[in-house]
Amino acid sequence: MSSESARHPAPQYEEEQYELSEDGRLLQPKLRYSTSYKDGASIDWLQEEMVERDHQQALKSQAGVRGILSPVFDAARGWLVVILTGMGVGIAGAWLDVLVKWLGDLREGRCSYGFFYNQVACCSGIDPGEICYEWKSWSTYFGFHSIFGSSLLQSFVYVALAIAFAASAAVLVVAYAPYAFHTGKIKAILGGYVLDAFLSPWTLLIKALGLALAVASGLSLGKEVHSSMFFTHSTTQSQHAQGPLTNEASKRRILAAAAAAGVSVAFGSPLGGVLFGLEELDTFSNESEVMWKGFVASAIAAVALQWVNPFGTAKLVLFQVTYVDNTWRARNSLIGDWPILEVVCMSAVTAAVSYLVVFARAQSSELVANLFQECDPSKGDYHGLCNPTASGQNIFLLVLTAAMKFVLTAWTFGMMVPAGIFLPTIAIGACLGRAVGLITQSVYRLYPTAWVFLSCPPDPSVRCISPGFYAVIGAAGMLGGVTRMTISLVVILFELTGALSHVLPIMIAVMTAKWVGDAHGTDGIYAAWIAMRRYPWLPPVDFKDTRVATGENIMKSVDRLVKIEDGAVAVGELG
Incomplete structure (x- = not known):
């Protein structure tokens, strides 16, 4: 007890002081919250809730108009933070998407009339399938005409820029912000773990830059970040913060709402963001309050994202559908002592291997968008994916891409670069799902009258099997198995794709994936x-006791109670 107390001393709480008028009436209290926790400690939830209740009671007990307006103004502070967070994360997330897209396209070429235009902006106004002459590959830009020379230059620039981007991200994280390399701490922070350094402005800046570089390098990782929580944390750390902005329990309710806004921006899924905050992140807070604040923050963030329009579609959806034994070894391996070298080597391997497989060469967001898309002559053919004569080749390449991304993601997730797990997991599932869809489509073309296809028209030329739909189902199952998400995952995916009619099959896939994963x-x-990093976090536990008991069976009599005052005795003195 003594050593633990020395490491994490109990926080000191100052009592509230009030001003009294000459006739003894209670005036505006001087509310001071001196609760202070160091990084690595856990908050006292009961104490924080009591402090908040006392604070609200003190505001309401004031005489006259103050007793009415003070609680309103106090609550307005929290809502103002929620609104500003939604606006800030929506705009910041949109520009992060633009930066990632530009850096990723830079590995393959540049726009002839503007260096800072990505491929979509450079080729705007051109119909799908039409050649974009404004976008120049590096071999064309430097005047290489031979096939060998062009291929050699393109592959060299592709791999070299991938290594440069990944190495830069690793250097930024290792040298300037070690807390920026992962997002798994958010769940522990919302559970009461104190880690202010993780939410600092400097960490956010390094994480945003590092994430853009890491994703653009082609490493198998996603781009969900904690920038939304930074906006909230920065406001609550202000010297002018009062009321709910200084109470640690209230602060975490607002942080949970901010995290929901982050998911809303990362995937264009406002409702899914709210459910994600309830299902995956927040554990101890009032669910109705978190849901309402998260809904407001997510809606505002989604509006801000659509206003900036980073996807160039004036839509919110990212991908539109139109029809632990080895953890110790990894943590203690020799390469773990050289994190920058690990990132450089991994980026070189990833770029070299990905360049050889056409589907792995593209960024994950572009790959998923095309896998979810149905074949339409007016929209072009993505690397022959819709060519019926190349179904066998496409199936092999999709399975190979999924296997490569599976291995690369397993290694990349946890390296010293900012990383998310959603997008690469969706890409793996989409590749496998599209492959199954192509197999089913090929079988239908060979045996259109088989009993399995009785609901389909007998003419094989009429579309019945939708490979893009299978890709969505595969993505849902893969992500559900990795994260164990259920309701929020279904909502995120149908918002992500705009495929409302596919909700029931998505639900079945997620349910099956969770059953298999839980086994x-x-x-x-x-x-x-969280368990691997040894962060303090209490998982939700379903406690069910069907025994019938009275109060006498549960409570103890007064003579059996022992009163122990804080700091009065040590463990050895209890005898």
């Missing part, structure tokens, strides 16, 4: 990461 362990990727 091998109930922890999702976030809980596993």
Whole structure:
């Protein structure tokens, strides 16, 4: 007890002081919250809730108009933070998407009339399938005409820029912000763990730059970040912060709402963001309050994202559908002592291997968008994906891409670069799902009258099997198995794709994936990461006791109670 107390001394709480008028009436209290926690400690939830209740009672007990207006103004501070957070994360997330897209396209070429235009902006106004002459590959830009010379230059620039981007991201994280390399701490922070350094402005800046570089390098990782929580944390750390902005329990309710806004921006899924905050992140807070604040923050963030329009479609959806034994070894391996070298080597391997497989060469967001898309002559053919004569080749390449991304993601997730798990997991599932869809489509063309296809028209030329739909189902199953998310995942995916009619099959895929995953362990990727990093976090436990008991059976009599005052005795003195 003594050593633990020395490491994490109990926080000191100052009592509230009030001003009294000459006739003894209670005036505006001087509310001071001196609760202070160091990084690595856990907040006292009961104490924080009591402090908040006392604070609200003190505001309401004031005489006259102050007793009415003070609680309103106090609550307005929290809502103002929620609104500003939604606006800030929507705009910041949109520009991060633009930066990632530009850096990723830079590996393959540049726009002839503007260096800072990505390929979509450079080729705007051109119909799908039409050649864009304004976008120049590096071999064309430097005047290489031979096939060998062009291929050699393109592959060299592709791999070299990938290594440069990944190495830069690793240097930024290792040298300037070690807390910026992962997002798994958010769940522990919302559970009461104190880690202010993770939410600092400097960490956010390094994480945003590092994430853009890491994603653009082609590493198998996603781009969900904690920038939304930074906006909230910065406001609550202000010297002018009062009321709910200084109470640690209230602060975490607002942080949970901010995290929901982050998911809303990362995937264009406002409702899914709210459900994600309830299902995956927040554990101890009032669910109705978190849901309402998260809904407001997510809606505002989505509006800000659509206003900036980073996807160039004036739509919110990202991908539109138109029809733990080895953790110790990894943590203690020799390469773990050289994190920058690990990132450089991994980026070189990823770029070299990905360049050889056409589907792995593209960024994950572009790959998923095309896998979810149905074949339409007016929209072009993505690397022959819609060519019926190349179905066997496409199936092989899709399975190979999924296997490559599976291995690369397993290694990349946890390196010293900012990383998310959603997008690469969706890409793996989409590749496998599209492959299954192509197999089913090929079987239908060979045996259109088989009993399995009785609901389809007998003419094989009429579309019946939708490979893009299979890709969505595969993505849902893969992500559900990795994260163990259920309701929020279904909502995120149908908002992500705009495929409302596909909700029931998505639900079945997620349910099946969770059953299979739970058979091998109930922890999702976030809980596993928290356990590996040894962060203090209490998972939700379903306690059910069907025994009938009276108050006498549960409570203890007064003569059996022992009163122990804080700091009065040590463990050895209890005898």
